[in-house]
Amino acid sequence: MKILYLIADGMGGWPLDKLGGKTTMEAAHTPNMDALAKTGIIGRAQTVPEGMPPGSDVANMSLLGFDPATYHTGRGPIEAAAQGLELGADDLVWRLNLVTVSKLTIDGYMRDYSSGHISTDISRPIVETLQEKLGDDSYTFYPGIQYRHLLVQKDGALTEDADLLISPPHDITDKSIKPDLRVFSRSPFLWDLVFEAKDILEDRSINMSMANSIWPWGQGRPLNLPNFKETSGMKGAVISAVDLIKGLGNASGMDVIDVEGATGLLETNYQGKVDAALTFLEDNDFVFVHLEGPDECGHGGSAKDKVEAISRFDARVVAPLREALKDQETAWIITCDHFTPIVERTHTMDAVPFILNGPGCDASGIESFSEQSADSTGLKLEKGHELLSFALKTFGLK
Structure with a gap:
């Protein structure tokens, strides 16, 4: 049996007046997910445990079957795992955004958490320059992709810096940075680093992009996860444009498949991800395919773009996979990691809707897949990290 676990990041949302009271899921054209919902099981799962921030790091860790309350140390360590960085047990790993602020003062606000979705070919030299000019025995900058x-x-985990609570920049778009500057000020070394980086980014011979500040956040000790094959009994792979998912895959011993042209945006290589999933499934059991587009559109506050992102997920990912595997025994898990409501432009704690379709699944008979239709069944998993094991038991694999 082949198992496809398909994630439309941030797909869930709230009803919008501009959509006639519909959510973006309800407004999107999703005949393939609707068909799988009608002939399968739908419900909700609480992917973010109470008391934890509703980030993609926490939520996707849950979706892969690992309890964030046990294993989560921070966003930075997960992305460090994607790069295979060699870290000391007491090192503190920060996620570092290149951002655009109105000004780096208590009167400033966060204009853009992604510096206009800066491209990797532009951001990488900037971060390399930061390392050249500011890197030392205490701090090392590592370039990633785009703004991440x-x-x-x-040895930062041994300092008070480990306890600093910096807002994720995508949570404070168009909001004041004053509270976070106050937090930065509690660490003299980090404070100096942020302002020295600002001075470097002002040099137009180094930086012609929108980025005018660095934003360290999501820090933690190095990540350690159980081996996925040992916990699930399956040889699995992850396919995603973002280091967060790649890091979870690396840390749990899964294959990490890179797809050329995968961007993490609305415009991405959909067919490349489909082809990579099908190729892996020729000889293996399980693939986790992650699309970031709906989440980015939610952060951007565009209902139109988010509806389009969800529609494309259905038409360009779910549809071709259904067609290619129609003659094979296949099981489907389709969901999002968290909600990214248009009105909030950031993540929320709502339980996510999911579809299970495969052996052992009684037909729900529900005509469409949405937040409300999933809620109507009364099926809710209070611990999101149990969704995968629940699905495998339903499919008769555990």
Whole structure:
């Protein structure tokens, strides 16, 4: 049996007046997910445990079957695992965004958490320059992709910096940065680093992009996860454009498949991800395919783009996979990691809708897949990290 676990990041949302009271899921054209929902099981799962932030790091860890309350140390360490960084047990790993602020003062606000979705070919030299000019025995800058980079603080987990609570920049779009500057000020070394980086980014011979500040956040000790094959009994792979998913895959011993042209945006290589999934499934059991587009559109506050992203997920990922595997015994898990409501432009704690379709699944008979239709069945998993094991038991694999 082949198992496809398909994730439309941030797909869930709330009803919008501009969509006639519909959510973006309800407004999107999703005949393939609707068909799988009608002939399968749908429900909701609480992917983010109470008391934890509703980030993609926490939520996707849950979706892969690992309890975040046990294994999560921070966003940075997961992305460090994607790069295979060699870290000391007491190192503190920060996620480092290149951001655009109105000004780096208490009167400033966060204009853009992604610096206009800066491209990797532009951001990488910037981060390399930051390392050249600011890197030392205490701090090392590591370039990642687009606006997502890393800062490793040697033995930082032994300092008070480990307890600093910096807002994820995508949570404070168009909001004041004053509270976070106050937090940065509690660490003299980090404070100096942020302002020295600002001075470097102002040099137009180094940086012609929108980026005018660094934003360290999501810090933690190095990540350690159980082996996925040992916990699930399956040889699995992850396919995603973002280091977060690649890091979870690397840390749990899964194959990590890179797809050329995968961007993490609305415009991405959909067919490349489909082809990579089908190729892996020729000789293996399980593939986790992650699309970031709906989440990015949610952060951007565009209902139109998010509806389009969800529609494309259905037409360009779910549909071709259904067609290619129609004559094979296949099981489907389709969901999102968290909600990214248009009105909030950030993640929320809502339980996510999911579809299970395969052996052992009684037909729900429900005509469409949405937040409300999933809620109507009364099926809710209070611990999101149990969704995968629940699905495998339903399919008769556990």
